[in-house]
Amino acid sequence: MNFHTMSNYRHEETKYGAISAVALLVTAFVLVQPMQVTYAQVSEEGIPAFDNCAVSMDNTPDDPISQNTVKKGEIIKTIHAEKEIYDCRLVQGNLLVIVDVTTYIELYENITSQEVIKTNVIVTSCVKDEPTADIYGCEAYTPSQDTIPLNSCIEDPNITHPQEMNTVNKGNNAKTIESQKEVFTCTFGGVTKKVDLVVFTEIYENLSSRTITDVQSHAMKCVSLVRDNNLANTRRDATVESCVFSEVQVDGPF
Secondary structure, three states, X not given: OOHHHHHHXXXXXXXXXXXXXXXXXXXXXXXXXXXXXXXXXXXXXXXXXXXXXXXXXXXXXXXXXXXXXXXXXXXXXXXXXXXXXXXXXXXXXXXXXXXXXXXXXXXXXXXXXOEEEEEEEEEEEEEEXXXXXXXXXXXXXXXXXXXXXXXOXXXXXXXXOOEEEEEEEXXXXXXXXXXEEEXXXXXXXXXXEEEEEEEEEEEEEEOOOOEEEEEEEEEEEEEEEEEXXXXXXXXXXXXXEEEEEEEEOOOOOO
């Protein structure tokens, strides 16, 4: 082996030795580090299954209702949102989690023809871990529009902030929309359901003559399964099952 050959051999030996050392260091680092699984990765596969829920007594917000209205041309959109918090158990591991359920009610109305042209309801559920202040993920869904028969319902008298209101206009036409919220708890056959009844009152006015031209009322009735005690375990607890929109007759000179 001549000088040049030996020099190249030593150079290659040093290079591969350095690579081996780096590989060993990387391997050792991986072995001693715990696997990092982010909640974002978990939420990509959907939120974890939960059940055995109850309306939270400790985390219930004092004012869970919000509402606003926007206008584009003749179309008026009002969105009414309410947050409800449940204490639930994960199906896997039976761990206690917080489930934040928010119901969004959308009303589209024509300010000129003074009629409702479309309604939507969207529900979001977010699962959270209280001890670590982490969120496992959220989901969004649309409840059915089927009427659910109920009985043994009792009105909840402890709604602290049941009313919202705002006004928009297009030229001389103004529309005020006011909403009032009522809650009923229905317990029958070991199943607990909750009815969220939102009554919307729309007042149309002519700003030039300062006169009321029409008064209308509509209602959105949403039924949620709070808890079924596994007696009728066809749906998950803390789920909004149905939201039904209806017109309410208003007697008056309008």
